[in-house]
Amino acid sequence: MKNIVFFLHLFIVSNLCSQENVYNLKNGFIAEGYDVVAYFENKAVKGIKQFTTDFDGVKFQFSSNENLATFKKNPTKYIPQYGGFCAYAIGKNGEKVSINPKTFEIREGKLYLFYNSWGTNTLEMWQKEDPNKLQKKADENWKKIVKN
Structure with missing residues (x-):
């Protein structure tokens, strides 16, 4: 049942997101x-x-002036992978899905965000289904998405 709800949500959100927008800007900001930085x-x-x-x-928002200054020194370090869309969905199906900003992982110095709602936590799915394989597939899928 969780997968049905997730894929239904995936379908709806992916149709709402423009293919030309490579950043997830829900609420007008990344994440x-x-x-x-936090x-x-x-x-x-x-x-x-x-x-x-x-x-x-795109716009970024910070909790302190210190974090804003840290970001400005090296912004590319802090940009979420896959434009801030759900890493699991990008890896699994190449679909742009919104995220829950409280569900994240730092892996090899990079920020990955995940969908987590309606009983579906894609971070848990990512971790159970071989994150290294999903990450490689997500990298491939993201290159295709950005080209379109």
């Missing part, structure tokens, strides 16, 4: 406005409007 401290922290910046044409 729904969560602080991408993830690297193993924290999911909502950013505040006082600490925002643009990079690569």
Whole structure:
């Protein structure tokens, strides 16, 4: 049942997302406005409007001026993989699916975000289904998505 709900959601969200948008900008920000630097401290922290910046044409929000400054020193380090879409969905089906910004993983110094709603936690699925294989497949699928 979990997979049916997930794939139904996947279908709906993927049809709502423009193929031309390679960033998940729900709420107008990457990671729904969560602080991408804080993830690297193993924290999911909502950013505040006082600490925002643009990079690569998209908005990022931070929880502190220190994290904003850290981001500005090396922004590409902190950008979520696959434009901030669900890493599991990109790897499994090559589909752009929204995320729950509180569900994440730092793997080999990179940020991966995941869908987690309606009893479906794709981070758990990612971890059970061989994350290395899914990551490689997601990398391949993402290259195709970005080209289109």
